[in-house]
Amino acid sequence: MKLKYFAWVRERIGMAEETIEPPGSVRTVEELIAWLSGRSEAYAYAFEKPKVIRAAIDHTHVKSDAAIAGAREIAFFPPMTGG
Amino acid sequence: MTSPATAGAVTIRIQEDDFDIAREIAGLTRSRTDIGAVVSFSGICRADEDSAKISALTLEHYPGMAEDEIKRHVDEAISRWPLNGVTIIHRVGRFMPGQNIVLVLTASQHRKAAFEAAEFLMDYLKTSAPFWKKEESATGTGWVEARARDDEAAARWTRS
Numbered sequence: 001m002k003l004k005y006f007a008w009v010r011e012r013i014g015m016a017e018e019t020i021e022p023p024g025s026v027r028t029v030e031e032l033i034a035w036l037s038g039r040s041e042a043y044a045y046a047f048e049k050p051k052v053i054r055a056a057i058d059h060t061h062v063k064s065d066a067a068i069a070g071a072r073e074i075a076f077f078p079p080m081t082g083g
Numbered sequence: 084m085t086s087p088a089t090a091g092a093v094t095i096r097i098q099e100d101d102f103d104i105a106r107e108i109a110g111l112t113r114s115r116t117d118i119g120a121v122v123s124f125s126g127i128c129r130a131d132e133d134s135a136k137i138s139a140l141t142l143e144h145y146p147g148m149a150e151d152e153i154k155r156h157v158d159e160a161i162s163r164w165p166l167n168g169v170t171i172i173h174r175v176g177r178f179m180p181g182q183n184i185v186l187v188l189t190a191s192q193h194r195k196a197a198f199e200a201a202e203f204l205m206d207y208l209k210t211s212a213p214f215w216k217k218e219e220s221a222t223g224t225g226w227v228e229a230r231a232r233d234d235e236a237a238a239r240w241t242r243s
Binding site for chain 2: 006008059078081
């Protein structure tokens with residue numbers, strides 16, 4: 001699946017997108033955040049406050065307990081400040 | 084063929100270029116006689132943010148999702164109010180104080196629906212459309228933090 005990062009999440013991780021294959025034990029957005037956080041200090045820093053992070057699966061906002069099975073694109077970003 | 088009356092025209096654009104409000108309103112109402120009210124909201128980059136003076140603002144967005152998310156809220160607005168047309172233009176890039184950032188136009192037969200739908204759309208644009216602002220000021224550069232009052236403004240439209 002493709003992962004996309006925006007705003008300070010993108011800056012902290014140091015890239016805008018990547019393709020990953022998480023292990024089968026990673027089933028939800030919350031578990032994906034925990035798994036990513038273990039990859040490096042940069043991810044751990046980006047996700048240090050997981051409750052603040054918003055997620056979208058295939059362009060639709062989802063909660064942290066959403067299942068990631070079948071997702072083509074998952075995005076992580078801070079609360080939105082447009083308009 | 085364009086379809087007259089009924090649901091009307093929906094225009095959603097995300098662009099770097101500026102917009103011309105008069106031209107957008109003319110585009111929404113051209114050759115129609117069923118529209119009695121157009122409400123226009125423009126969001127402008129301001130210099131004063133709390134105590135700091137902002138020198139520039141950069142807007143980032145999530146291409147694809149931003150359009151989809153705005154469309155979902157336009158569809159909801161059309162289901163809640165009798166609208167004859169909606170135009171939403173959100174700019175991205177780097178802006179100086181005084182420059183346009185966002186335009187919302189709502190057209191209806193009567194003003195009440197147009198006013199309410201414009202406010203509804205703006206409240207949701209601020210809290211759920213994937214855009215992020217980064218401010219530059221004399222003290223440095225930083226991402227704008229989401230405000231609780233914007234969430235409260237959006238929450239009042241939630242139907243129980």
